[in-house]
Amino acid sequence: MRRFVISMLVANQFGVLTRVSGMFARRGFNIDSLTVGVTEKPGYSRMTVTMTGEDSDRDQMLKQLQKLHDVKEIKEMDPSSSxxxxxxxxxxxxxxxxxxxxxxxxxxxxxxxxxxxxxxxxxxxxxxxxxxxxxxxxxxxxxxxxxxxxxxxxxxxxxxxxxxx
Amino acid sequence: MKMTGSQILIETLIEQGTDVVFGYPGGQVLNIYDELYLNSDRISHVLTAHEQGAAHAADGYARATGKVGVVIATSGPGATNLVTGIATAYLDSVPMVAITGNVPTGLLGRDSFQEVDIVGITMPVTKHNYMVKNVADLADTIREAFAIAKSGRPGPVLIDIPKDVQTAQTEYCAGEPAPEAETPDISDDVLKRAAEMINQSEKPYIYCGGGAIRSGCGEEILAIADKIDAPIGSSLMGLSAIPTASERALGMTGMHGTYTSSMAKAESDLILAFGVRFSDRATGDKSRYAEHAKIIHVDIDDAELNKNIPADLGIHGDMKKILSRLCAMVEKSEKPDWHAHIASLREYEKKNVFYGSGKLTPKTVIDMVSAEASEKTPIATDVGQHQMWTAQFYNFRTPRTFISSGGLGTMGFGMGAAIGASVATGERTVLVTGDGSFGMNLNELATAVSQRIPLVVVLMNNGVLGMVRQWQTIFFNKHYAQTTLERKTDFTALAKAFGAEGLTADTPETFAAALKTAFSTDGPVVIDCRIDQDERVLPMIPPNSTVDKMIID
CATH class of the missing domain: 3.30.70.1150 (ACT-like. Chain A, domain 2)
Incomplete structure (x- = not known):
């Protein structure tokens, strides 16, 4: 088990927080923390999620989140270069x-x-x-x-x- | 040109290639229905008895054609009645666009009459959903919804349109149907690795799923199977991708898969998993799944790779393209030992698997339906024993002719789905159902009658909820809790009351005669087939188990 930090750029649409957090809930992954706020780009918010799990959990979560229409960019933050x-x-x-x-x-x-x-x-x-x-x-x-x-x-x-x- | 939201909806649906919508009117979609009335020469509407039936009909339409099915319902209960249909489409990756009306934007969030948060409710069972609050966004939202529904791994998309958005006006510009989405590029290196694994394999097993039908790659699968001399098994959703009668076809694998198919998979050294998702009903005990095999998993949805079963090689992309390239890269080979072994499995299966002993066995019913139906006849099912018997025994000849709820396992799916499939193809359609499932949505007989659907309902009537009863027999000491129906329904009289034809059969001879009549009748016919209540679906691999626990008699 390891702690992962995932950053996402999401369309600033109503319901986007529910879509993202609902994905974690129904796939059985735990969110340790979640922050969301506006960015330098109008129309986009940035979400930072920390989660604990196996590498396979992280891979699955990244792929499932990527499929959400409102998630425009997503990556795992590497602690050594962030x-x-x-x-x-x-x-x-x-x-x-x-x-x-x-x-x-x-x-x-x-x-x-x-x-x-x-x-x-x-x-x-x-x-x-x-x-x-x-x-x-x-x-x-x-x-x-x-x-x-x-x-x-x-x-x-x-x-x-x-x-x- | 200025148009109202309702006009824009109709124009955009037509622009996206919709020729028929399924639905049910109500207070918050009156404006939309008014436009459907005015445009009935350009887009037709099938009125069902219940919104669930409409959702399943749109689903059946989509499964039979690959086109996006469209369903319309009003707010509140109309919208919630769609949910099972939407979830069914979501679990089986069926392209669908669901349109719901809602209360005017000013009344949203106030628990207004027939207000429900359908966007919130359907979020987990749609690829994406929308509430359109500004009429200026409507046309592009509908276009985007169609693009999402049919791109990549297809699925349902819902658009909720408040009543005031339907009446508001804006400038409308005609658009184009959504183009085919681009599929990921696959490097030669990955395909080379796959080819090497295939070349080294002595006992390959091709395992095709619903993705094979979506991608339309039955021929490519047969070509690669011929070249590497591999047998082809299938998940429930993959049935009809290749002809059942092909000598390479072993049939369905999984909990109720054929003996030969399940055994061959368990003994293979390489599984070529094409467009499958390794559902628990297909795998059994995941920790002991195909212990001797390497797995190459090809899927259009990257998230399916390594989700349920880890793959030795995962390839994300469109199967048709991948398989045609891969086929050119693999070595031609023959595997007589592997096929001799498979032949011995088939021999064992013929001698030892029990297929029923009643006067009119399920296998006889399905065999006779197979003989009577044409290669284009859509075969819809409900969910339960009859569904598995259809999957096991029906002679599928053409892709997209098997219309069945796999992932969600929705009893009551069949009536709506069969109507949708028949509307889509213009073909006489067969629904194989049971008395349990049929009881859930038999109100759609009214729809089949009013739409003059050439529908043959083969009702396997055993007076019990057979699949649950089978589990109670095996796992619950024959405690038949609430599975003996003790109803007195006269299905022939019921069919006639709806304005359909009703027939009864309890022997192969009477069933043959009933089928002949049904296939020459212009409209829906229900054939009440009396089946023994203790017929079982065999083989059966108990849940979360392996092939060595397979029950065959």
């Missing part, structure tokens, strides 16, 4: 005794504090998923009140891009 980022907002319980420890951790991880109250600190963290996972682990003892993750976005390094495949 950059990827994810963002989380995380709210942690804090008091006068442990607040400084949390601030130190924020500085070491080069995160940002975006809200501050007597009983909680809210932080914004950007990076690769492994960095985010490490920071979440570090915060658990303080008590995570709530958090949200955007899911991964990814681009090729250099001039390579999805549309000129």
């Amino acid at each position: 950059v990827s980022r994810e963002l989380i907002l995380i709210k942690v319980a804090a008091n006068s005794q442990n607040r400084q420890d949390i601030i130190d951790a924020v500085n070491v991880f080069r995160n940002k504090i975006i809200d501050f109250s007597p009983e909680a600190v809210c932080m914004e963290i950007t990076g690769e998923s492994s960095k985010l996972d490490a920071f979440i682990e570090l915060m658990k003892p303080y008590g995570i009140i709530e958090m949200c993750r955007t899911g991964m976005v990814s681009l090729d390094r250099g001039t390579e891009c999805l549309a000129n495949q």
